[in-house]
Amino acid sequence: MxxxxxxxxxxxxxxxxxxxxxxxxxxxxxxxxxxxxxxxxxxxxxxxxxxxxxxxxxxxxxxxxxxxxxxxxxxxxxxxxxxxxxxxxxKYPLPPSISNKRKTIYVKGFPTEEEPQLESVVELFSPYGVVRSVRFRRYPDTKKFKGSAFIEFETEEQAQRAAEEEFLKDQSGAELEVLTKDEYFKRKKQREQSTTASRGAQEEVDSSEKENIASQSKEASFQRGLILGLKNIGENVTREEIKQVFSSFGEISWIDFSRGQSTGYIRFSQPNSAKEAVRALQEKPDLKDKFAELWVLYGDEEKEYWSKVVQLQKEKREKSSKRKKNFQRQSKSKRRKI
CATH class of the missing domain: 1.10.10.10 (Winged helix-like DNA-binding domain superfamily/Winged helix DNA-binding domain)
Structure with a gap:
């Protein structure tokens, strides 16, 4: 690598x-x-x-x-x-203990025909923080580019910010999947365990499809009251600013917002966080210019939002699975030719 x-x-x-x-x-x-x-x-x-x-x-x-x-x-x-x-x-010795895992993200989906230019990858991820290094991943035997990379940032916060970007495209237009390094190894372990368990009669079962089914089942019974809506957001408000303001009300799982949009959503990890945010910010008039209207999603509006989340995640997994199957077919075809 x-x-x-x-x-x-x-x-x-x-x-x-x-x-x-x-x-x-x-x-x-x-x-x-x-x-x-x-x-x-x-x-x-x-x-x-x-x-x-x-x-x-x-x-x-x-x-x-x-x-x-x-x-x-x-x-x-x-x-x-x-x-x-x-x-x-x-100038000074190495620290006794070093771990850069939380500063690193895993990115896959780059075209495998040609390794991307380092500068283009740095430019793509620079909005999220200072990129310290890029490790393009290659197959040990052929040294062929795998279409993925580990990207290390200067801080853990910058890496987390980049990993929160569910959908991202490189300069060629290829859709990229972005995960924290921890999440990458977690999924890798799950795939290995699934492959081991299904070896034999179910050797051809695609583990990513099993993960898809399990995830949809889990998301179908979503926890209510976690989604906070934001309307008439100020023009210069950034995603980082939203995170700074609202993280005081509870752990944030996801921020559905891009700079310049007038509406956004925050997905909290714990119930009552969204309620608390609405109640507290009503007492802070200085924030009205940036967040003119806040509300907690309930009923049909909440169900519709979660349905969109499930659909987007499903499409993302299907694209990832399709890329994986295409690569497997190409690999089998090459082995036959050899």
Missing amino acids: AAIAAAPKDASLEDKIKNQVEFYFSDSNLPRDKFLRSQTGEAGDGYVNLDIVANFKRLKSLTTDLSVIRTALKTSQLVELNEDKTKLRR
């Missing part, structure tokens, strides 16, 4: 070089980079020959001039050069 440091599209060459070198020595990459770790020692703060690092593929694609690399690293807060500028190291 190749990892690539993410730099803004319009960054200067020096910034791109510094960003890439700092990524090599970062908390995110160094602990899992066996070769570089063998050079830097267990604490990760040992010197490495500059010409070794300069020969790494991604850095080499930026420049092969060691003097340019030295200049770019002058302002680095993470790495430093020795006195004669021939070696570099981290």
